[in-house]
Amino acid sequence: MVWFNPESRSLIGPDGSLDVPLDDEITLKLSMLIEGECEGLGPSQAARKYNFSKQRYFQLRTAFFEQGAIALRSQKRGPKSNYKRTHEAVRQIIRHRFLDPDASADVIAQKLRQCGMDISTRSVERVIQEFGLQKKTPPLSSKT
Numbered sequence: 001m002v003w004f005n006p007e008s009r010s011l012i013g014p015d016g017s018l019d020v021p022l023d024d025e026i027t028l029k030l031s032m033l034i035e036g037e038c039e040g041l042g043p044s045q046a047a048r049k050y051n052f053s054k055q056r057y058f059q060l061r062t063a064f065f066e067q068g069a070i071a072l073r074s075q076k077r078g079p080k081s082n083y084k085r086t087h088e089a090v091r092q093i094i095r096h097r098f099l100d101p102d103a104s105a106d107v108i109a110q111k112l113r114q115c116g117m118d119i120s121t122r123s124v125e126r127v128i129q130e131f132g133l134q135k136k137t138p139p140l141s142s143k144t
Helices: 025-037 043-049 054-067 087-099 105-114 121-130
Strands: 003-005 010-013 016-019
Touching: 003 025, 025 043, 025 054, 043 054, 087 105, 087 121, 105 121
Parallel strands: none
Antiparallel strands: 003 010, 010 016
């Protein structure tokens, strides 16, 4: 029988123990699944012991069955790609900025929307800032 001691962060068995690094989330989640499935602790108690919900326990269990231990690693949340500011949208923003340097981000966004691109004014502003295409403001002249 192997179990995880949260206070000492170690796996403890009949013949010794093994310390688990603080940032090792895979071992922690795998320990939870082992205790819940193999050691008789049950899903609810195992999830509670490891500060997970019962629903998350079953999500991790399913991921483990489908892909193994590597599936227990946390994934980056949110969109995986820049789906609004595509390469074509960025090219068109830069093109419009060079064709009309005085056009505002709102005007460029409106032109792109008229061409069928789904893009916001804020996305246009971000591209302009990212590529350093902001309007240069003349320095204030000082009166002496």
